[in-house]
Amino acid sequence: MISTENNLAKKYRNGNKLLIYAHYYIPDAASTGQILCELAESIKDRFDITIICVVPSYLGIIDNRYKIRRYYEENINGVKILRIRVPEFRKADKKSRIRNIISYFFGAMGATFRVGKMDYIFSISQPPILGGLLGVWGKWVKHAKYIYNIQDFNPEQLISVGYTMNRKLTDIMMWIDKFSCRQSDLVITVGRDLVETMENRFVGKRVPNTLMINNWVDESRIYPLPENHPGVIEFKRKYGLDDKFVIMYSGNIGLYYDLENLIKVIGKFKTGTRAVDRREVLFAFVGAGSMLDRLVLYVNEHHMDNVVFIPYQEKADIIYSLNAGDVHWCVNAKGIKGVSCPSKAYGIMAVGKPMIGCLEAGTEIRCLIENSDCGKCCEPGGYSDVEEIIHWYIDNANTEKVMQMGMNGRKYLEKNLGRNMSIERYAEELLKL
Known part of the structure; x- marks a missing residue:
């Protein structure tokens, strides 16, 4: 009976191959990486999941064991991981961060050819703009359905804190990200006010299919403890x-x-x-x-x-x-x-x-x-x-x-x-x- 159930689950997953562009993934401490880990591990009985992400490097430092090859294949709790080696960086150094992000972007494009047929592509809005473009790339290469998960809107976020005041640059960024939204089969945001931003971006015309799903924490693992614990x-x-x-x-x-x-x-x-x-x-x-x-x-x-x-x-x-x-x-x-x-x-x-x-x-x-x-x-x-x-x-x-x-x-x-x-x-x- 158990063997039959396992075979059915395997058959089900094989018909639902899901590729996730995650940028960061566990063991990195990035909140998006943690969320995507819990998402992947919770639905792996219904989807055959592959993650494309960087080698552990959220704080900018890379362990020597990840400095030898361009790609590293792993399996964590039944989820296949394809990691990309990227340069080290310092968070306060714009140039080193940009170099790191660009390396991930092109590395992920190349990694897309290494993962076989996919039915669904899932990307998040990290790194800014490029995360959405990766999803479009995956959709085109794999002829798959594309889900764009917007955790943060850019260039709006960069403009709001004065990270860049170059209007031509932000206009180009806006055009690219709107293009990614239009190419998606579904946009998922994480707040009601973010849904409003999507509607405002397109002035109510040809607004991409958009819905909101809250982020979460695993309340069975994070819970109140007494002071004397x-x-x-x-x-x-x-x-x-x-x-x-x-x-x-x-x-x-x-x-x-x-x-x-x-x-x-x-x-x-x-x-x-x-x-x-x-x-x-x-x-x-x-x-x-x-x-x-x-x-x-x-x-x-x-x-x-x-x-x-x-x-x-x-x-x-x-x-x-x-x-x-x-x-x-x-x-x-x-x-x-x-x-x-x-x-x-x-x-x-x-x-x-x-x-x-x-x-x-x-x-x-x-x-x-x-x-x-x-x-x-x-x-x-x-x-x-x-x-x-x-x-x-x-x-x-x-x-x-x-x-x-x-x-x-x-x-x-x-x-x-x-x-x-x-x-x-x-x-x-x-x-x-």
């Missing part, structure tokens, strides 16, 4: 968070979060400030990114001893780091509405912690925070409001009111944003094409 105690001890009221930022310390200005707000809370429960207030930044060096420099220059920087955590340890925070930041820079969706919110909700949401009204995550009553929100750039919210959490630390706010997020996540709900929608939509 050994893993939480060890994390706090290791990074000096013992007996502190911790306000934590966890994730990419990059361009799109206005962290340079938020660190100035944090500077108004002097070392030694204590919460109402007498714990000393500490601000923790967990992660890495292009803005990290600037934040570290600012903190050192202003002798902000109540700020600590903690490196990216292994996937197995994220549950401990998230539970170590009493309150979490969930922020975007002004102008990001309809452009990007900070998926870190799902992990914060999963561990039952309240949020400080610096997010524009009407954005997907702000709507989730307000609908679930799991945090306090203000507009990006409203720095006096940010300061007021921090004061409120300090004045209500460890109270039933704050703890209930955090658990509201967990309950809302379980009811409306479960991992299996989103993944099942992805599988259903692919099979409809």
Whole structure:
């Protein structure tokens, strides 16, 4: 009986060959890589899946074992991986990052010829513009259905933070990405405001087939832990968070979060400030990114001893780091509405912690925070409001009111944003094409 079921599953998968251009994939810590890993491993019983991605290199460094050949074939939990060697880079160095991305793009184009027949092509909007073009390339080469997953809209994101002011360049980028959208059989975005952006891009005319599916976190692996859990105690001890009221930022310390200005707000809370429960207030930044060096420099220059920087955590340890925070930041820079969706919110909700949401009204995550009553929100750039919210959490630390706010997020996540709900929608939509 088991053998017959396995044969049927194999036959089913063989009729649904799915190629995913992932850029980053596990063990890299990129959020999109983690999401695509969980998606692939959850639907591998219905699809024969191949991933084309870079060798592990999210932080810019490449292990020597991945510096020998151009391509590396692996199999992780039943998912076939074809990795591409790329140059090392530094996140703060534009030229090295561009060189790295271009190498992935052309390497992935070549890798497409190495993976055989495909029925479906799935690409994400990373790297910007080129991710969509890879999907078009895969569609043409494999004569397959193409699904374009837009996690971030570009060039809108680059324009919003002033990464480039070259109008000709951004116009070309817009034309290319709209072309990728039109070539797709389905565009999937991750927020209601992102669906509106798609409609605005095409001014309501010939809008590509578009729908929204929320990102997720695996709520069975990321969940609330008691303060005395050994893993939480060890994390706090290791990074000096013992007996502190911790306000934590966890994730990419990059361009799109206005962290340079938020660190100035944090500077108004002097070392030694204590919460109402007498714990000393500490601000923790967990992660890495292009803005990290600037934040570290600012903190050192202003002798902000109540700020600590903690490196990216292994996937197995994220549950401990998230539970170590009493309150979490969930922020975007002004102008990001309809452009990007900070998926870190799902992990914060999963561990039952309240949020400080610096997010524009009407954005997907702000709507989730307000609908679930799991945090306090203000507009990006409203720095006096940010300061007021921090004061409120300090004045209500460890109270039933704050703890209930955090658990509201967990309950809302379980009811409306479960991992299996989103993944099942992805599988259903692919099979409809």
